[in-house]
Amino acid sequence: xxxxxxxxxxxxxxxxxxxxxxxxxxxxxxxxxxxxxxxxxxxxxxxxxxxxxxxxxxxxxxxxxxxxxxxxxxxxxxxxxxxxxxxxxxxxxxxxxxxxxxxxxxxxxxxxxxxxxxxxxxxxxxxxxxxxxxxxxxxxxxxxxxxxxxxxxxxxxxxxxxxxxxxxxxxxxxxxxxxxxxxxxxxxxxxxxxxxxxxxxxxxxxxxxxxxxxxxxxxxxxxxxxxxxxxxx
Numbered sequence: 001x002x003x004x005x006x007x008x009x010x011x012x013x014x015x016x017x018x019x020x021x022x023x024x025x026x027x028x029x030x031x032x033x034x035x036x037x038x039x040x041x042x043x044x045x046x047x048x049x050x051x052x053x054x055x056x057x058x059x060x061x062x063x064x065x066x067x068x069x070x071x072x073x074x075x076x077x078x079x080x081x082x083x084x085x086x087x088x089x090x091x092x093x094x095x096x097x098x099x100x101x102x103x104x105x106x107x108x109x110x111x112x113x114x115x116x117x118x119x120x121x122x123x124x125x126x127x128x129x130x131x132x133x134x135x136x137x138x139x140x141x142x143x144x145x146x147x148x149x150x151x152x153x154x155x156x157x158x159x160x161x162x163x164x165x166x167x168x169x170x171x172x173x174x175x176x177x178x179x180x181x182x183x184x185x186x187x188x189x190x191x192x193x194x195x196x197x198x199x200x201x202x203x204x205x206x207x208x209x210x211x212x213x214x215x216x217x218x219x220x221x222x223x224x225x226x227x228x229x230x231x232x233x
Contacts, residue, residue, distance in 0.1 A: 023164045027172035037094055041101040050095040050110070054117055057091030060084040061121030065128025072133060075191060078184040085177045088121065093174065111164070115155055122147050134187070134194060139201040146208035153212045157219055168211055 027033075067080035096114070099105045122144060130140035158164040166172050187194055 022162060023166065025166040025172060026170065027167035027175055028170045029174050029178075030167070030172070033093070033174055034097075037097040038101060040090075040094060041098040044094075044098060048098070050099045050104075053091040053095035053098060054113055055091070057088045057095070058117045058121050058124075060088035060091060062124040064088065065124040065126070068125070068128035068132040068134070075188055078188045081184050082181045085181055089174060089177050092117070092121075111158070115151060119148060119151060122151075135198045135201050139198050139205075143201050143205040143208075146205040146212075149212050150208050153216055157215075160223060161219065168215065 061084070064081045064084035067077045067084060070077040070080070092114070096110055099110065126140045126144040126147070129135060130137040154165060167175075183197070183200075187197070
């Protein structure tokens with residue numbers, strides 16, 4: 001009786017590597033951001049690798065979450081959150097660009113690691129927010145669940161449609177960081193309006209879930225129509 005193949009052996013026996021998903025990035029800042037990232041990638045020293053930048057992105061999100069936790073010590077911790085959000089953007093947005101500029105791409109590896117890093121980073125950031133006293137833990141947990149649901153939807157859509165959609169309605173990761181950073185500055189300047197944050201968090205969670213439901217239905221119907229065409233009468 002033959003033994004089952006290991007995962008590595010099974011991959012080795014595949015006749016060809018499956019086609020990769022096409023990136024679909026139509027966010028508001030995509031144009032100028034791409035030029036900035038390419039310019040930065042060309043100026044980075046040779047010893048800096050995409051993996052270093054990915055690690056920087058994850059560690060920065062963890063540090064941003066800690067800064068939210070330290071708000072009980074000083075409201076200036078909000079500036080720390082913004083600093084680490086910038087470093088997260090630098091690492092998370094530049095790792096793939098650096099690989100493409102140096103022609104050292106690992107698309108499947110990058111897709112997998114980036115999604116895992118984003119999930120870990122969101123857990124760290126929103127976990128810190130949950131213990132910051134800015135919002136009740138259920139609100140932060142609701143937003144985390146909604147965000148992870150969106151990430152699952154993006155990954156499944158990329159696998160089934162071969163389109164890796166990074167932004168929805170012009171809003172992608174960079175725009176989300178800008179909005180969060182602006183919110184932090186607003187909380188620092190007008191602390192008396194912190195009560196508005198909880199409704200905003202619930203609103204953001206509701207919008208993400210609605211986005212997944214609407215785009216999920218649209219994607220499912222498109223796949224259904226496409227595959228019915230292959231049926232034989």
